[in-house]
Amino acid sequence: MIDFTSVVLHEIGHGLNYIDTFNYTPSNERGGYGFDFNDDGQITGNERSAGPFGRRLAKKQSDGKFPLLTNESQFFNPSQKLGDALISDSLFFGAEGASRGAEIGDGPTPPKMYAPSNFQDGSSIAHLDEETYPPESPNALMTPRIGTAETNRQPGAILCGQIRDMGWLLGAGCRQYFQEVFAVSVRKVEGKSGSRMISWIEQDNANIQEYIVDRQYFGESFEEIRRVDASKVSGTTLTVEDLGIGAFVFRLRWVKEDGSVETSPEQVRDTITVRDVGTTITDRDEQGRGTVDVSWTVPPGTSSDFVYRVERREGEEGAFRPVGTVLQESDVRDEQTKQYTAERQTPGRYEYRVRAQDESGNAVTSTSRAVEIGFEGDVYALGPYPNPVRETASFDLTARESQSVTVEVYNTIGERVYRDQREVRAQDPTFLSIDASQWASGVYFLRLQGEASVGQTKKMIVVQ
Structure with missing residues (x-):
């Protein structure tokens, strides 16, 4: 059986301009390229286009050079010399991205295209070479044939490079082949409230001199929060501390040997709010009503313009409603515990949470904590x-x-x-x-x- 998904992905590749306009006439052994829009056998003017794919095809010569097929000083369009190139078994995709992809994967650099001595309409030219990239190899998706039970569900580094060369923006799966740094992520630092660890994947021999962590706070502009010499970084992680409460976006930049600065396209979001929300019943009055103490921890780095609005939900459904406000008098340098007391609470089930809000109206909300004030009878x-x-x-x-x-x-x-x-x-x-x-x-x-x-x-x- 033929794998349906592999075939669909292959055809999507063609849909991304992985097509050519070349033609070969066996009777006179002439080759050419362009669109015969009028169907009159004549290709002139703007019709003489090889397209974004064909403009990057080159023939390897005996001296090791790779002249492009659209270089009319080498291959006049149409001509027998161009026809010979189309059936030479020596065609390559001569562009930067594809060449870098070929260096990562299997086969020669630049990558070899399918150009057998017997020209095959629909297969020749607009495919990677079948023998160079055999079934199940990393770059076999765009070869001309698929075998029974063969599965190719990844584009491979070469295809990623080719579509990059043709002007397409790459997703994360392809970007990894063309950046020193990719796949940036963020995670909490165990035992350190308000700290985050930025981690990433890095290409071998990236030769990075410095790393820069930028932070965006509640949708404002990015600002640099840490810069570290690469020689002082252990592995591929950096920790940023005392961030305080907020909704953040992090990104990573790096300085290369030549002094240029590049930015990872991956931006990672994270939210820091109060933690360790707790509820304790501390007293009961003569009518069975309870006093509930709500406590929480504020992470270091939180600015003094935050206030904490305690919200309560009665029962297991319905909306949370504000019941009290606790102010903050100064910036938090170390973890700080705050508390709100709700008195004379009727027996039943409640949920409490804390909404931290700054002077600009930016807010983040904690997880909720349930408490149940019991009673006798039904x-x-x-x-x-x-x-x-x-x-x-x-x-x-x-x-x-x-x-x-x-x-x-x-x-x-x-x-x-x-x-x-x-x-x-x-x-x-x-x-x-x-x-x-x-x-x-x-x-x-x-x-x-x-x-x-x-x-x-x-x-x-x-x-x-």
Whole structure:
């Protein structure tokens, strides 16, 4: 069977201008190039183009030189001499990128093209040489034939160089062959808050003199944050410390022996925010409500213009909402621990997180940390408050399991003056309020009845 993916990739290569306009006439052994747009057998003017691929084809001569086939002082178009070149088995792709790719891979430099003595329409010229780059070799994708079970799913260094020579921008898989440095990445430094390690892959014999790490902060311009002599770099990693809080983009530059500076096209993103967010229940009041201490660590290098907005989510769903703000008075030189205390928290499940924001509005948010304030029974109810009630009676409700809760109010003679039904999610503290402004002064009884819980009755006094 023929590998479908390999065939598709091969044809994509042709779609990237890996095609030629050369022709060969066996009857007069003449070769030429160009587009016969009028189909009149004449190729003149702008039609005499070899295309971006053909302009880089060259014939190897006995003296070792490689004149281009489009050099009409050597190969007039059309001519028998040009025809001889097209079936010479000595055609090469004479361009810088392809030659560098050939140095990395297998075969001669520059890379050899397919030009057998028997000209083959559709195969000759616009393929790499079949014998030089055999099946399954690194550069076999663009040879003219594919065998049964042969798989070629990588472009190879030569094809990468050829499409680079023809003007295409290269992706990371191809760029690695044409840069001293490629595949830049960033990772955290164990045990060092706010530090990052920049690592990269480097070509052999790159001869780099200096490395430069640039940082972009929240989309601003790149700025240099570290420059190191290459002789002082161990391996291919550099550590940058005390970055502080922020959303960053890192890039690597390097200085070559001739003093020129090159920049890796790879840019890597990373975010540093507060870490070690923790939640602790430190106290319970007589009504079962809890005091929650939220703490976090600020990394060194964080500037004093950051504030920390503590956000809370009730239950397991819904949005986070701000509940408090903690200021920062000075730049952080060493790791710094901060804390916020949330008092009188109704039993249930909460999640807390910290949003660090600077004076310009740039912000990053920490991961969240859950805390659960427990309670006895199936339903916890606090209230009504205030009691006595003048206008509105409020109470907090938490159910252990999701259920529908019926809220009813009765007067002293047993008349029901209020009824409502609320859907309460499991462990999600719920605030309820009742409008009592139209009720007469007196004693009332509030009854809560859930689907899966025992009913509760609370006394309520209304004063108008």
